[in-house]
Amino acid sequence: MASWLPETLFEIVGQGPAPSKDYYQLLVTRFQVIFRWWKISLRSEYRSAKPGETKETHEDFLEKSHLQDSLLLNIISYLDLEDIARLSQTSRRFAKLCMSEELWEQIVRSSCDHITPDMRALAQDLGWRRMYFTNKLQLQRHLRKRKQRQGSQRKQSALDAHVPAAGK
Known part of the structure; x- marks a missing residue:
């Protein structure tokens, strides 16, 4: 056939x-x-290469998973979201690759012009996949809350450093 x-x-x-x-x-x-x-x-040593x-x-290629995962992730990152969803349903290995943080980090990086250190830190908290599917307004809100938390933690640390220990 x-x-x-x-x-x-x-x-x-x-x-x-x-x-x-x-x-x-x-x-x-x-x-x-x-x-x-x-x-x-x-270079002369490569001229005759x-x-x-x-x-x-296909089976032999897929068996060498530790070598091929980065290559597969790179290829998958070019797929449409619908294709990624379909691919994830084909096998456990592809499901794992399609849900991996490495893949979603590549996708976020390719869709954003610039990743700030704050965005990178937020991705560590939320995960790259969740960050990709979160709209811009929600991301800005998350970033603001994160900065506020860091600011209040710094203030608390400064206060703790200046307050004498009780009972001394």
Whole structure:
């Protein structure tokens, strides 16, 4: 029976982060995951380097979870929210990845122009996923409350430092 899926399911090609000039390709086909790289360098020890390639079945690729999780999280971060929800229902592993703080931190960072230290601290309190789904007004309220709590804690600490201990 013919498959409704195309041969190539996913492909991304890009250049490594600066100062690297290396090129990479990740290709997911119906039957395997292919990773290719091309070393680009003016250094003499790399001039004779040939392009590299690894091919693995989907099962072999997914078994190397500790190496692949960061790559999978990066790919998942580009999906629509509906697709993330669907993907999380496919397996325990994808459910864990789709609920992970690392994924939601990547999503928040890609959707925000700038993350302030206060926002980062709030994300540590609330969680990146909850922060993503909280509207801006509620986030501002959370930030104000957090600053007020910190201010009152500092005042209390200052008072405690100046009040002599009872019974001395």
